Amino acid sequence: EAEVAQSPRYKITEKSQAVAFWCDPISGHATLYWYRQILGQGPELLVQFQDESVVDDSQLPKDRFSAERLKGVDSTLKIQPAELGDSAMYLCAAARGRDTEAFFGQGTRLTVV
């Protein structure tokens, strides 16, 4: 199975700054997920896309987080302003459809200082 590409792999940013993560899913995988994994915990869903549309963003802190998938292919997750508590691994996952399992990228490790 081809990889889900994420960049950057690591990011250090100062609090109150803006930061963005990018995900390029497997070709033809219409469903895309962003998860946040705090150290020592399991991943938690932030947002789910079906093609370019948001299906579920109920757990996305919308005052500072935004996500888009303009052409239904790659996706960007943004945090503005970053807070110390946002330090975590941000994982992107893709699936062929809502009825199939998702494959994960390598993640972006964010450290807010």
Add this chain to the structure above:
Amino acid sequence: AQSVTQLDSQVPVFEEAPVELRCNYSSSVSVYLFWYVQYPNQGLQLLLKYLSGSTLVKGINGFEAEFNKSQTSFHLRKPSVHISDTAEYFCAVSEGEANAGKSTFGDGTTLTVKP
């Protein structure tokens, strides 16, 4: 709402010994169940999945898991572990076909294989 409980946060075991990592879940609907492995600073790799059919599921790297609906469990087993199996293991549940990739995860079990 669904939830996952991984009953052991850390499991130390000697090389070539058998291991079982325990997972219980709760859900009001039929579920899909998954086990993932995560190495340090890496993403999650799917070990195995239960969607339907046989309750004994075989996965990669010699792992298998058994779905027990009455006990709402999905325990992961391997008959003989290797040093390279040292990693974090996550159990996850999805509420059925319409949301197969939308998973609720447990907090993970750290498997440490000692020589």
